[in-house]
Amino acid sequence: MNTLxxxxxxxxxxxxFFRVTALLSPWLFGAAFLIGLAGxxxxxxxAPADYQQSDAYRIIFIHVPCAWMGLFAYIFMAVNAFIALVxxxxxxxxxxxxxxxxxxxFTAVTLATGSIWGKPMWGTxxxxxxxxxxxxxxxxxxxxxxxxxxAIEDRRQAARAAAFxxxxxxxxxxxxxxxxxxxxxxxxxxxxxxxxPSRIDSSMLWPLLLLALATHIxxxxxVFARSRVSLLELEGGKEWxxxxxxxxxxxxx
Amino acid sequence: MTPTRKRRLILVGLxxxxxxxxxxxxxxxxxENMTYLFTPSEIVAGKAPxxxxxxxxxxxxxxxxxRGQSLxxxxxxxxxxxxxRVEYEGILPDLFxxxxxxxxxxxxxxxxxxxxxxxxxxxxxxxxxxxAEAMEKAHRKHDVPATADKPTP
Numbered sequence: 001m002n003t004l005x006x007x008x009x010x011x012x013x014x015x016x017f018f019r020v021t022a023l024l025s026p027w028l029f030g031a032a033f034l035i036g037l038a039g040x041x042x043x044x045x046x047a048p049a050d051y052q053q054s055d056a057y058r059i060i061f062i063h064v065p066c067a068w069m070g071l072f073a074y075i076f077m078a079v080n081a082f083i084a085l086v087x088x089x090x091x092x093x094x095x096x097x098x099x100x101x102x103x104x105x106f107t108a109v110t111l112a113t114g115s116i117w118g119k120p121m122w123g124t125x126x127x128x129x130x131x132x133x134x135x136x137x138x139x140x141x142x143x144x145x146x147x148x149x150x151a152i153e154d155r156r157q158a159a160r161a162a163a164f165x166x167x168x169x170x171x172x173x174x175x176x177x178x179x180x181x182x183x184x185x186x187x188x189x190x191x192x193x194x195x196x197p198s199r200i201d202s203s204m205l206w207p208l209l210l211l212a213l214a215t216h217i218x219x220x221x222x223v224f225a226r227s228r229v230s231l232l233e234l235e236g237g238k239e240w241x242x243x244x245x246x247x248x249x250x251x252x253x
Numbered sequence: 254m255t256p257t258r259k260r261r262l263i264l265v266g267l268x269x270x271x272x273x274x275x276x277x278x279x280x281x282x283x284x285e286n287m288t289y290l291f292t293p294s295e296i297v298a299g300k301a302p303x304x305x306x307x308x309x310x311x312x313x314x315x316x317x318x319x320r321g322q323s324l325x326x327x328x329x330x331x332x333x334x335x336x337x338r339v340e341y342e343g344i345l346p347d348l349f350x351x352x353x354x355x356x357x358x359x360x361x362x363x364x365x366x367x368x369x370x371x372x373x374x375x376x377x378x379x380x381x382x383x384x385a386e387a388m389e390k391a392h393r394k395h396d397v398p399a400t401a402d403k404p405t406p
């Protein structure tokens with residue numbers, strides 16, 4: 001077994017996962033907060049105003065990173081759901097289920113900020129074009145996964161049922177991403193492109209990328225924190241969980 | 254890999270493929286119905302519904318905006334090939350101006366498009382104001398047409 005698989009196996013064991021994420025958590029939250037603060041300051045105060053929209057464009061510094069995170073969270077959830085369904089790895093079940101509320105939050109923020117921007121710029125809060133509709137479907141998929149997971153009593157069965165929904169819903173992700181190029185939509189096309197030049201000035205691109213980094217780190221910090229709680233709930237009777245409980249109790253005395 | 258896991262892997266894989274194929278077929282079938290807007294040349298070619306409401310999309314033609322009494326406004330939407338006169342009464346979005354991509358909802362009445370809603374379609378370019386001004390100056394100097402506004406696809 002090479003080091004990578006070994007590390008993977010170790011990370012997949014509940015006690016190790018719990019210990020590693022406990023060590024990582026404060027650093028991740030701290031880094032996300034500081035980078036996010038720097039990005040917000042850069043985006044809102046330092047970056048120049050747009051030639052058409054002047055200051056109103058600054059909402060993209062929230063809207064775009066959140067939109068990316070919504071899709072990223074969904075892919076992360078679906079990959080973990082896949083592993084959970086095939087290999088029945090406990091950590092994957094938990095990671096898939098805990099990323100759903102975080103992804104739902106990012107998607108809701110995307111829809112809200114897009115709507116606030118859409119009213120003055122497009123002239124409407126909402127329109128049923130392909131991008132907006134598929135993004136709304138993404139939110140409903142997240143909510144469906146959360147709902148299904150909480151509707152079934154047995155935690156592991158619930159995770160498997162919800163993982164199935166999460167996995168099937170992955171077909172919506174390419175639709176969200178490519179909707180603006182497949183159909184005539186009111187929503188504009190992609191500004192930041194991996195292939196070819198981006199259609200944004202570099203003075204505006206950097207704070208955007210910084211905020212994207214911050215939201216990614218925040219996502220993992222948040223998912224890990226939720227996963228640790230879920231893990232303790234699930235493994236409450238196990239020896240390692242009892243050891244941790246006892247250790248924290250002693251620490252409080 | 255144990256046989257059980259292999260079986261599960263194949264099963265889950267097959268379900269994924271089936272769902273992907275079903276979605277691809279649905280999307281392909283909906284392609285026609287998902288038309289969000291018609292361009293002026295499509296309307297001239299008779300592709301748009303004659304008496305139903307639909308959306309028209311294109312660029313506001315230069316020097317075509319006529320403001321009437323109170324909030325009435327008339328302008329010409331063009332896609333480069335054909336023009337369509339649009340009449341509207343109401344508040345226009347901030348981005349509405351000449352050479353801006355717009356999408357109007359309404360219906361055809363006697364060769365004119367009577368709009369009930371006009372939306373501005375923003376393009377995906379973000380440029381600082383001073384850079385845009387400098388670019389425009391350079392364009393004018395070298396007599397290049399401005400390309401900031403992308404024609405509707």
